[in-house]
Amino acid sequence: MTKTINIKLNKRFYSLAGVVLALIAAVIFSLVYFGVYNVSALTGHTTPVYKFLEHARIQAVDARVDEQVPDLTLFDWQRSGLKNYQRHCIACHGAPGVAPEPFSLGMMPPPSAIVRVAGQRSPAELYWVIENGIKMSGMPAWKYRLTQEELWELVALVKVLPTLSKAEYAQLADHNFAIEGVESVLANQQDETAIMQSSLAEPRATQALSGQVAMQQYNCSSCHVIDGIASASYHVGPPLNNMVNRRFIAGTLPTTRENLIQWIMDPPHFKPQSLMPNLRVKRNHAEAMVDYLYEIADEK
Structure with a gap:
């Protein structure tokens, strides 16, 4: 008898807890959905x-x-x-x-x-x-x-x-x-060499994942839609999901793996009027990015 009562009490407790959590979630959703929560940095976060x-x-x-x-x-x-x-x-x-x-x-x-x-x-x-x-x-x-x-x-x-x-x-x-x-x-040269050696020491199997992270770290998704990377809704550049299957890069370079790497490292060098800036992407990072572009591309 006591065991049955305890089971019923536990069910009621969990049901009540579920209702409370649902109400809290609904309130939070409403605050966000209707713009009640002020995102202005002038007001600061609530405690x-x-x-x-x-x-x-x-x-x-x-x-x-x-x-x-x-x-x-x-x-x-x-x-x-x-x-x-x-x-x-x-x-x-x-x-x-x-x-x-x-x-x-x-x-x-x-x-x-x-x-x-x-x-x-x-x-x-x-x-x-x-x-x-x-x-x-x-x-x-x-x-x-x-x-x-x-x-x-x-x-x-x-x-x-x-x-x-x-x-x-x-x-x-x-x-x-x-x-x-x-x-x-001399210091800058040593820094570049050290970073290159450190990155190249990564196992080749991790390069695709590193390419995804590298694209995030160089903020590529602020201008381009890229599979696997969450970003803003509006972009000024073309989507990159099928970049490797296009005939030309920015209408300038034939699309090859090496050309993609070179383009990512220094776009203005190949197309001075391009709005895409030189982000000073290191070669090993550009290689990882291109690996990721091939990974997310549709098969021809």
Whole structure:
């Protein structure tokens, strides 16, 4: 008798819970569908939305992070790490005594204060975020632009930043700037070689997937419809789903694998009047993109 009562109570509980969840989903859908929720960055997120996004970010990173961390003292954070931080990170996150750029102050959600991030997050978590980026936050993924060593250099620097005074950071930055002025050409060549070697080390079997991700990272879907990549509804360029079966690329080059690679790397070189800009796509990334274009193409 008691068991029967418990079963009935459990059924009622789950039914009630289902109704409540359905009502919550209906309310959220209505807020979005009828434009009730204001997406203006001037108003900011409501506290529930902000907390939801923050919790989702924390849980997602914790579920995927690799806790194996190398010795951070072995990485050149004073020079290479600082160079990349000033080139890619300081505009949004600032530094000791250095304010972020004005555009980042209006981002929503705002970029995290670097001192807080360094104190709250482990090196493994910082590495994952820098490598993979965070959706809906403005934080880009640097996996396709920096080597693994450069990523760890940034992690090492971020962990040190909270310990630096304004004067110490300024002195380190000035010293680094002076050295970079002398070695800039050589450094750029070394960076390009390192990135190329790192990317080419990937197994060939992963290239198709990497091509899809590369197209996302170079923002190809902002102008083109591409199978497998979600994007905005309106595009200024032609769809790429059957690009490899067209006779010519932009009416200029015969469509071959090599020509597609060359076109992706530098469109204005082949067609100066083209609206497609030079995105500085590295060759190994262009090769991966073309592999993906062949994968999604219709068979002739």
